[in-house]
Amino acid sequence: MKKVLIAYSSRTGTTQKMADYLAEGFRMSDNQVEAVKISTLKDEKDISGYDAYLFGCPTYHKDMTGGMKQFLFKAERANLIGKIAGAFGSHTHSGEAAPMVFDTMQHVFKMDVTTLGPLNLTEEIMSNDEGVKACHDYAKAIAEKL
Numbered sequence: 743m744k745k746v747l748i749a750y751s752s753r754t755g756t757t758q759k760m761a762d763y764l765a766e767g768f769r770m771s772d773n774q775v776e777a778v779k780i781s782t783l784k785d786e787k788d789i790s791g792y793d794a795y796l797f798g799c800p801t802y803h804k805d806m807t808g809g810m811k812q813f814l815f816k817a818e819r820a821n822l823i824g825k826i827a828g829a830f831g832s833h834t835h836s837g838e839a840a841p842m843v844f845d846t847m848q849h850v851f852k853m854d855v856t857t858l859g860p861l862n863l864t865e866e867i868m869s870n871d872e873g874v875k876a877c878h879d880y881a882k883a884i885a886e887k888l
């Protein structure tokens with residue numbers, strides 16, 4: 743059984759909802775998954791040791807959150823080269839954060855990112871079944887690489 747870490751930030755709960763449905767998708771594929779807020783991961787030792795990583799962040803002011811920026815410096819020290827990866831986040835209209843996080847995972851950390859790109863969903867989609875299915879499908883596609 744492979745181990746997956748889903749680490750996210752969320753101010754009003756929508757990106758957290760995405761993390762929960764993604765975790766559900768990994769469990770359906772028989773993988774062990776932890777979905778946690780980035781604030782609970784104190785240093786690189788808490789981040790190391792997983793087979794796949796999904797980092798999630800909502801967009802505020804056309805940017806990722808300050809907390810996610812700090813978390814990415816911790817993740818840099820965890821040496822995630824070649825690990826399977828994806829990124830996700832909720833937004834209303836522009837959605838810069840998830841692509842930015844995905845870009846860092848791909849080009850800075852040199853992770854093995856999914857060809858699906860980031861899962862970047864609007865709040866509206868996340869308020870119905872379409873959002874649930876998109877999260878399940880994203881997790882299942884990444885699980886196939888494990």
Ligand SMILES: Cc1cc2nc3c(=O)[nH]c(=O)nc-3n(C[C@H](O)[C@H](O)[C@H](O)COP(=O)(O)O)c2cc1C
Nearest residue numbers: 752753754755756757800803804833834835836837
């Ligand atoms: C002050 C403020 C600024 C925001 N800026 C953006 C933005 O630049 N682009 C965008 O797509 N959504 C923006 N949003 C919408 C949030 O991304 C959206 O509500 C998202 O679902 C919040 O996710 P969370 O519940 O995980 O915190 C903004 C929301 C607030 C309150």
